[in-house]
Amino acid sequence: MSAHLSFDQAPPISVPLRFFLTAPLFGIAAGLLLAIDGGETLANRGHPFTLGLTHLIAAGFLLQVMAGALFQFVPVVTGGNVRRPQLVASLVHLGLGLGTPLLATAFFTLRPALFTAAVSLLAPGLLILVAIVGLALIGVSAQGDTLRALRAAVLSLLPTALLGATLALTLSGLVVSPVARVLEAHQAWALGGWALTLLAGVSWSVVPMFQITPPYPTALTRTFVPAMLTGLGLLSMGLLVSAPWADGLLLLGKALLLADAAAFAAMTLNLQARAKRKNSDSTRLFFRVAMICLLSFCVVGALLLATGGSTMTELPVALGILLLLGVFGAAVCGMLYKIVPFLVWLHLRSQLPKGVIPPNVNRMIPPVRTQRQFWLYLLGLALLLPSPWLPLAARAGGLCLALSCGLLLANLVGPVRIYRQHLRQHHNQFISQNCADGERPES
Numbered sequence: 001m002s003a004h005l006s007f008d009q010a011p012p013i014s015v016p017l018r019f020f021l022t023a024p025l026f027g028i029a030a031g032l033l034l035a036i037d038g039g040e041t042l043a044n045r046g047h048p049f050t051l052g053l054t055h056l057i058a059a060g061f062l063l064q065v066m067a068g069a070l071f072q073f074v075p076v077v078t079g080g081n082v083r084r085p086q087l088v089a090s091l092v093h094l095g096l097g098l099g100t101p102l103l104a105t106a107f108f109t110l111r112p113a114l115f116t117a118a119v120s121l122l123a124p125g126l127l128i129l130v131a132i133v134g135l136a137l138i139g140v141s142a143q144g145d146t147l148r149a150l151r152a153a154v155l156s157l158l159p160t161a162l163l164g165a166t167l168a169l170t171l172s173g174l175v176v177s178p179v180a181r182v183l184e185a186h187q188a189w190a191l192g193g194w195a196l197t198l199l200a201g202v203s204w205s206v207v208p209m210f211q212i213t214p215p216y217p218t219a220l221t222r223t224f225v226p227a228m229l230t231g232l233g234l235l236s237m238g239l240l241v242s243a244p245w246a247d248g249l250l251l252l253g254k255a256l257l258l259a260d261a262a263a264f265a266a267m268t269l270n271l272q273a274r275a276k277r278k279n280s281d282s283t284r285l286f287f288r289v290a291m292i293c294l295l296s297f298c299v300v301g302a303l304l305l306a307t308g309g310s311t312m313t314e315l316p317v318a319l320g321i322l323l324l325l326g327v328f329g330a331a332v333c334g335m336l337y338k339i340v341p342f343l344v345w346l347h348l349r350s351q352l353p354k355g356v357i358p359p360n361v362n363r364m365i366p367p368v369r370t371q372r373q374f375w376l377y378l379l380g381l382a383l384l385l386p387s388p389w390l391p392l393a394a395r396a397g398g399l400c401l402a403l404s405c406g407l408l409l410a411n412l413v414g415p416v417r418i419y420r421q422h423l424r425q426h427h428n429q430f431i432s433q434n435c436a437d438g439e440r441p442e443s
Contacts, residue, residue, distance in 0.1 A: 034394050043388050059100045067129055074137060083136070088128060112172040123165050157194045164190070192232060282374045326381055
C-alpha cells in the first residue's frame with residue numbers, strides 16, 4: 001500500500017492543518033449552545049435552532065476536516081496535482097470558516113440578509129474546492145476504486161452545494177422552491193454522495209494501512225460507488241418528477257442507499273475483527289463506533305421503509321444525531337488521531353538534518369488523552385440520542401460534546417507543538433554551529 005503513496009507531492013503542512021484545527025471549534029460551539037438551550041427545540045428537525053446546530057456540525061466540524069483531508073489525500077494517494085494548494089486552501093478555509101457561523105446565525109435569527117450573506121461566502125468556497133480538487137482527480141491517469149470514490153464524492157459536493165444554496169436563498173426570499181423536496185435531496189447528496197462516499201473511499205486505503213486489516217474485497221469497492229450514485233439518482237428523480245410512479249423510484253433509491261451503506265459498515269467491522277493487531281487504540285474504537293452506528297441507522301431506516309414511516313417527529317432528529325455524530329463525527333475523530341501525527345512525522349522527516357529521527361508517531365499523543373476524549377465523546381453521544389424525547393439530556397450531552405471537542409483540539413495541538421519545537425531546536429543548533437565555525441579561523 002505504501003509503495004503507491006506519493007509523499008513528495010504532499011502539500012505544505014499548513015494546508016490541511018488549518019482545517020483540522022478549526023473543526024473542533026465548531027463542535028465546541030454546537031455543544032455549548034446545546035448545553036445553554038437545553039434541547040427543548042430538538043423535538044422537531046425543522047426547528048430553526050435544530051437546523052442551525054446541524055450546520056454547525058455538518059458544515060463546520062465535518063466539512064472542515066473532510067476538505068482538509070482532500071487537500072492531503074488527493075496528491076499523496078492518487079498523485080493528483082492540486083494547483084496552488086496554499087492559495088486554494090486559504091480561499092476555501094475562509095469561505096467555510098466565515099460562511100458556516102453566518103448560516104447558523106441565520107437559522108437562529110431567521111434574518112433573510114444573513115442567509116444571503118452565508119451563501120455568498122459558502123458557495124464560492126465550495127465551488128473552488130470542487131473545481132480545483134475535481135480537476136486534480138480528473139487529471140490522474142491511474143485508476144482504482146479509491147480514485148473512483150474520491151471523484152464521486154467531489155462530484156456529489158456540487159449538487160449538495162447548489163441544493164443548499166437554493167434552500168438558503170428560498171429562506172432569504174430571493175428564490176421560490178419546494179422546500180421539503182429540495183431539503184430531502186440536499187440531505188441525501190450531502191450525507192450519502194459526499195460524506196459517506198468520501199469516508200468509504202478513504203477507508204479503502206486508510207483502514208488496512210493504519211488498522212492492519214485485510215484489504216476490502218473488490219466486490220464491495222467496485223460496486224459501492226455505482227450503487228450509491230444509482231440510489232441518489234433514483235431518489236432525486238422520485239423527488240423531482242410528479243408522476244404516479246415517482247414514489248416507487250424514491251422508495252427504491254432509499255433502499256439501495258441503505259443497503260450500500262450497510263454493506264460498507266458490516267464489511268469494515270468484519271475486517272476489524274480480522275485485524276493482525278488486536279490492540280484497541282482510540283482510532284480503532286472510534287471507527288468501530290462509527291460503523292456500529294451506521295449499521296444501526298441502516299436497520300432503523302429499513303424498518304421505517306418497510307412499515308411506511310413513523311409519526312414521531314423526534315425520531316428523525318435522533319437518526320440525524322446518530323448519523324452526524326455517531327457515524328461521521330466518530331470516524332473523523334478516529335482518523336484525525338492518525339493523520340495529524342503522521343503529517344508531523346512526514347514533514348519533520350523531510351526537514352530535519354539527515355540522521356535525525358523524528359519522534360515516534362504513536363507517542364506524539366499519549367494514549368490516555370485520546371481514550372479520555374473517546375469516552376467523553378461516547379458519553380455525549382449516548383446522552384444526545386434520547387435528547388429529542390428528554391430535553392434535559394441535551395444539556396449534559398451538549399456539555400460532553402463541547403468538552404470532548406475541546407480535548408480533541410488540545411490533543412491535535414500537541415503534535416503541532418512537537419513539530420515547531422523540533423524545527424526551532426535544530427534551526428538554533430544550525431545557527432550556533434555556523435557561528436562557531438565562522439569564529440575559528442579568526443582565533
